[in-house]
Amino acid sequence: xxxxxxxxxxxxxxxxxxxxxxxxxxxxxxxxxxxxxxxxxxxxxxxxxxxxxxxxxxxxxxxxxxxxxxxxxxxxxxxxxxxxxxxxxxxxxxxxxxxxxxxxxxxxxxxxxxxxxxxxxxxxxxxxxxxxxxxxxxxxxxxxxxxxxxxxxxx
Numbered sequence: 001x002x003x004x005x006x007x008x009x010x011x012x013x014x015x016x017x018x019x020x021x022x023x024x025x026x027x028x029x030x031x032x033x034x035x036x037x038x039x040x041x042x043x044x045x046x047x048x049x050x051x052x053x054x055x056x057x058x059x060x061x062x063x064x065x066x067x068x069x070x071x072x073x074x075x076x077x078x079x080x081x082x083x084x085x086x087x088x089x090x091x092x093x094x095x096x097x098x099x100x101x102x103x104x105x106x107x108x109x110x111x112x113x114x115x116x117x118x119x120x121x122x123x124x125x126x127x128x129x130x131x132x133x134x135x136x137x138x139x140x141x142x143x144x145x146x147x148x149x150x151x152x153x154x155x
Contacts, residue, residue: 001133001152002125005145009034009121016143020126023135031125054105060097067093 007013013032020030071089075082124145126136133150140148 001130001150002127003133003136003140003148003150005124005126005140005148007122007124007143007145012143013122013124016124016140016145019139019143020136023132023139025126025128025132025136029127031127033123033125035121035123056098056101056105057094058097059101060094063093063097063100064090065093067096 007016017030017032021027068086068090071092072082072086074089075085078085124140126140128136130152137148137150
């Protein structure tokens with residue numbers, strides 16, 4: 001049986017490996033594979049095939065609506081009239097909202113995105129007998145594995 005688990009690269013990983021060795025799992029049966037972390041930045045603009053669930057135009061649309069109402073109201077007193085000034089102010093409101101959202105995504109949320117959540121950095125594969133599987137799984141969970149999966153080998 002094989003057990004796969006993911007860990008952060010910290011001292012709990014070393015403790016889990018040493019505990020497994022003390023419980024009778026040979027070094028040759030424990031495989032540790034470090035993962036390469038993403039080096040490129042995440043894309044802000046969505047494509048038809050990929051979306052991150054955030055919208056860039058939500059604030060822009062809200063400000064466009066608010067600015068168009070105010071612009072149309074003021075436009076009754078201006079030379080071009082309420083329709084033109086409503087459209088002009090809606091466009092200005094949309095651009096301001098889009099700029100605010102781009103600023104939030106590029107600068108403010110970039111810092112939060114880096115800190116948010118725990119990232120798997122190491123995969124540990126343990127090759128063991130079926131009778132040892134539950135013991136190995138408990139050891140991995142007790143040393144703060146992020147995830148554990150069992151795979152039964154077919155003979």
